Amino acid sequence: MLNPQWLRSFATLARLGSFTRAAEALDLTQAAVSQHVRHLEDSLGPLLIRRPRAIELTPAGKATLDYWRELDEADQRLRGRLADEDACQGEVGMITPGGIGLFVYPHLLDLQAQRPGLVVRHRFAPDPDVLQAVLDNRYELGLVTLRPDDARLASCAFLEEPLELVFPAAEKVQQWDDLRRIGFIDHPDGQAMAGRLLSRHFPGSAGVRDLPVRGFSNQIGLLLEPVARGLGFTVLTQHARRAFPRQDEIRVLDCGSPVVDTLWLIHRAEWPLSARAQHVVEHLRKTVGAMKPKLAAVKRAAAK
Incomplete structure (x- = not known):
């Protein structure tokens, strides 16, 4: 690879047209500039024609100058990416x-609509996949339900998310036998969520493994479809339930004291968040902040 200092001296000489002025601009001696040009010509052939009051670039000299400009532009792009000056340009990845x-995803799209230069890449995944994707630097931001103890990950509390028992609108749920009759619609986090909520509301019951499983889906957006059709009940987060379009076809059991999960925002601890990621986090925190009074009202109602 050609020495960048030699190329810089040659480019400055071509711009100013004088060895003397080039040396002054670079804070070098005229002999040093001449030596740098000579080194390049030893490798590339004649680059310029020296005249008494001017210099003229040869075709090889013009190609070398173009090469330096390409290198300089690439250097500026690299420095810009590392400096990460613009929080509203480029891609940010989040996995939840x-x-x-x-x-989260609709609010990310709202931000992208406000900032057309921002590209949001979002993926749905269970906790273990979220952790691994952030560790592998495939996604800069992640949300998980259990705070990780990996020293490579920084984490902070992001949002409290109540769990809900959702059943068909035509059914009645008053006791454990009602749940056994209706059956459970499972999902990847279903056993864990149902175990926590059911043990709180039905103490002394046999537990979620005692319930017949009537179906399974790994698509959270479709999970309430079998519930709405009367095929079973499920336990999922309040945000997922609220996203279902046909609320009149489902009901939420009043479980008294709520079971609330804390969601943790994670990213790699060894380097700072990009300006884009910080911008996304600030936007989401404002959205979450607007929701906190609602969550507090849920807790107060349950405590009465």
Whole structure:
């Protein structure tokens, strides 16, 4: 690879047309500039024609100058990416569990609509996949339901998310036998969520594994479809339930004291968030902040 200092001296000489002025601009001696040009010509052939009061570039000299300009532009692009000066340009990736993803993704699209230069890349995934994707630097931001203990990950509390037991609107749920009769619609986090909520509302019951499974879906956006059709009940997050369009076909069991999961925002701890990612986090925190009074009202109602 050609020495960048030699190329810089040659480009400055071509711009100013004088070895003396080039040396002054570069804070070098005239002999040093001449030596740099000579090194390039030893590798590339004649680059310029020296005249008494001017210099003229040869075709090889013009090609070398174009090459330097391409290198300089690439250097500026690299420095711009590393400096990350513009928070409203470029791509930002975020990976989340399904329930919160249904809440987050529309707000990410709102931000993208406000900032056309921003490209949002979002993926739904369970907690283990979220952790691995952030560790592998495939996504800069992630949300998980359990705070990671990996030193490579920075985490902070992001949002509280209540769990809900959702059943068909035509059914009645008052006791454990009602759940056994209706049956459970499972999903990747279903056993864990149902275990926490049912043990709180039905203490002493046999547990979620005692319930017949009437169906399974790994698509959180479709999970309430079998519930609405009367095929079973499920346990999922409030955000996922609110995203279902046919609310009149489902009901939420009043479980008294709510079970609330804390969602943790994670990113790699070894380097700072990009300006784009910080902009996304600030936007989402404003959205979450507007929701906190509603969540507080849920807790107060349950405490009465």
